[in-house]
Amino acid sequence: MLETQVVKEYAYELGFDTVRITTAEAFTEAKGIIKERISRGLMDGLPWYTSERADVSCHPDALLPEAQSIISLGMTYLTEQPGNEEGEGPRGRIARYAWGDDYHDIIKPRLQRFAEWLREYTRSELGSEAEARLFVDTGRMVDRAVAQRAGLGWYGKNTNILTHGWGSWLFLAEIVTNVPLEPDEPLKANCGHCEICLHACPTGALTNPYELDNRLCISFLTIELRGSIPLELRPLIGNYIFGCDICQEVCPVNKVAERRLGLRDQQGQPQFVALEAVNRRSTERQATFQPHQEFLKRPAVGSEPELIPLLALSEEEFRERFRHSPIKRTKRRGLLRNVCVALGNSGNREAVPALIGALHDQEALVRGHAAWALGRLQGLEAYQALQAALMSEEDTEVQQEIHCAIAMFGEDK
Ligand code: B12
Known part of the structure; x- marks a missing residue:
């Protein structure tokens, strides 16, 4: 062996x-x-x-x-x-694994x-x-x-x-x-009675302990789903525009890891001795934790980018900006769809002009979600833009989205 x-x-x-x-x-x-x-x-x-x-x-x-x-x-x-x-302006959130x-x-x-x-x-x-x-x-x-x-x-x-x-x-x-190697034993650790993650998921995607309903997971909805995000789930997505970390962020084991490995102090010095030594089962190899440079936040991507400028991205700009990032997976239309949802959830009327612009995006998927966001944000300007868009819109799904959005307005626009 x-x-x-x-x-x-x-x-x-x-x-x-x-x-x-x-x-x-x-x-x-x-x-x-x-x-x-x-x-x-x-x-x-x-x-x-x-x-x-x-x-x-x-x-x-x-x-x-x-x-x-x-x-x-x-x-x-x-x-x-x-x-x-x-x-x-309003900001979106990106799951940690995609910052770099x-x-x-x-x-x-x-x-x-x-x-x-x-x-x-x-x-x-x-x-x-x-x-x-x-x-x-x-x-x-x-x-x-x-x-x-x-x-x-x-x-x-x-x-x-x-x-x-x-x-x-x-x-x-x-x-x-095909090489025989000495196997390790499974760990005895478990989550005990803790169920914080199950209750924290905004969409209820963790239907039981150890069980995820893919169709409800914000990570699926914002990354893997190619088409429209179901209407009833959109308000629950908050400002996530790529992936989701909620069930990881609330986890006490993760909080301990973050604190212990953390992160550098203000002078740029590592604060803690890493647990690497424990994991290697070697006491001699004490080392301080060095984050992998590749996964550091990229300035072009960020972790909480401003949303409104993202709506103006051309295909080429999208490709250039996210060339090295996992975000390229959504393609421009997927990301802009998510941006519309996050803007609709932001409650920030500053987004209305950009969303009105997106009602004329080349992608039907983006136009439909922009309509929904305008319905969420309300106001006369949004209402009139939706009415006008209905006159020229040829895609039946987008027409449907606009009708739904218009129905979201009350008597006093
Ligand atoms: C499909 C997939 C997804 C789907 C999820 C569908 C699903 N239900 O798994 C979507 C797109 C939603 C997704 C999301 C994410 N993903 Co993903 N995904 C995968 C992929 C490609 C396959 C996973 C799979 O096989 N799922 C099938 C289900 C049935 O398997 P399972 O959830 O592991 O189920 C096991 C447990 O439930 C366990 N079990 C069942 N009952 C019980 C009872 C007890 C008592 C116990 C102890 C265990 C237990 O047994 C099951 C079978 O082994 C893997 C890569 C790969 N090739 O494996 C990455 C992978 C799982 N994803 C990963 C990541 C990082 C994520 C996200 C965190 C990304 C993000 N921030 O948005 C989220 C996390 C969401 C979540 N809470 O799971 C990492 C996970 C790393 C880790 N530390 O676990 C992987 C391993 C990729 C990688 N190579 O690093 N993902």
């Missing part, structure tokens, strides 16, 4: 914050739960998330026939709390280097090259089930994997290999 510790050390060298090992046995329990959730419609809205996918993602040997071990990896995206950004660079672009190359190293290492140590398959998020793998069984963390009731060091503020990735 290979020296497992050497493999783990190399993961740290590559910049992963935590690493554990599990076997390549099937994830039978996870498969049963996933299939049951699909059949109850809890995964609806993600057409690629099928029962057949679970047959592969829960069977590592379907991904690599001789699979023996899975190296489960975590990389934290906790970074400094952002300072105030310039500007006075796209994690797929950061983690994939490191996994590739890991696999290359593993091949070389096994050639010299065992005389034959290891085979390895790499996964981060988009691959057909159950990232969280792997992390749980490997003891990298435990399932929180909000369904995220929690760790002692970083709470759930970390990305998961894995390498499936």
Whole structure:
């Protein structure tokens, strides 16, 4: 058997914050739960998330026939709390994981280097090259089930994997290999009686402990959903325009992680000794926490950008601004749809002229949500603009949205 510790050390060298090992046995329990959730419609809205996918993602040997071990990896995206950004207008919120660079672009190359190293290492140590398959998020793998069984963390009731060091503020990735490695034990930790996250979710997406209804999750509604956001859910989204962190932010384990790893003081000095040492089970390697630079807030993206200027983004400006960011996933029309909803929820009438402009956007999706936002914000100017737009609008769905928006006005516009 290979020296497992050497493999783990190399993961740290590559910049992963935590690493554990599990076997390549099937994830039978996870498969049963996933299939049951699909059949109850809890995964609806993600057409690629099928029962057949679970047959592969829960069977590592379907991904690599001789699979023996899975190296489960975590990389934290906790970074400094952002300072105030310039500007006075209403602001939107972006989930923390998207403040910086796209994690797929950061983690994939490191996994590739890991696999290359593993091949070389096994050639010299065992005389034959290891085979390895790499996964981060988009691959057909159950990232969280792997992390749980490997003891990298435990399932929180909000369904995220929690760790002692970083709470759930970390990305998961894995390498499936045919090399036998000594497996770690699952952790005994759990959420106890705490159910804060279940009650904090504004849309009630956490229907039971450890159970998420995808169709209600703000993360799904603002990132993955391609079409219109259901009318009844729009007011509940608040000012989130990409993803959502509410169930993570309220989690006591996350609060402890934030305080302990935190963040630098005003002189730019790290305030706390990281728990990295604990996670590595080594007392010699005391180190201070250095946030990954790649996940620091990008000025062009921000964490709470001003909303009104976003409505003026052209396709090209959108592509340029979000080129390296996970936000590119929504495409311009998805982001502007979300911006309209956030402006409608802001109660800020300053947004009315920009929303009237958006009633003439090239995208029907944006026009429809701008109409809804004007209905929320009310006022004569908004009312008249909606009436005028109805005369020229040709898309039947948008016409419907405008009718609904007009119906939101009372007698005294
Ligand atoms: C689809 C998906 C989504 C969907 C969610 C659909 C869903 N219900 O999972 C949407 C788009 C909404 C989403 C949102 C988010 N996602 Co996402 N997503 C995924 C993806 C691609 C698949 C997840 C999956 O398989 N879900 C199926 C369900 C059934 O699995 P599950 O929720 O893990 O269910 C398990 C538990 O319920 C457990 N269980 C069931 N009953 C019980 C009972 C007990 C007692 C216990 C202990 C456990 C338990 O068993 C189930 C099966 O293993 C993974 C990447 C991957 N390839 O795995 C990322 C992933 C899960 N997402 C991630 C992130 C960061 C997020 C967001 C935080 C992003 C954001 N800020 O907006 C939110 C979090 C929302 C939430 N509370 O889960 C990370 C999570 C990292 C972590 N620390 O856990 C992942 C792993 C991506 C990555 N590689 O880093 N996501």
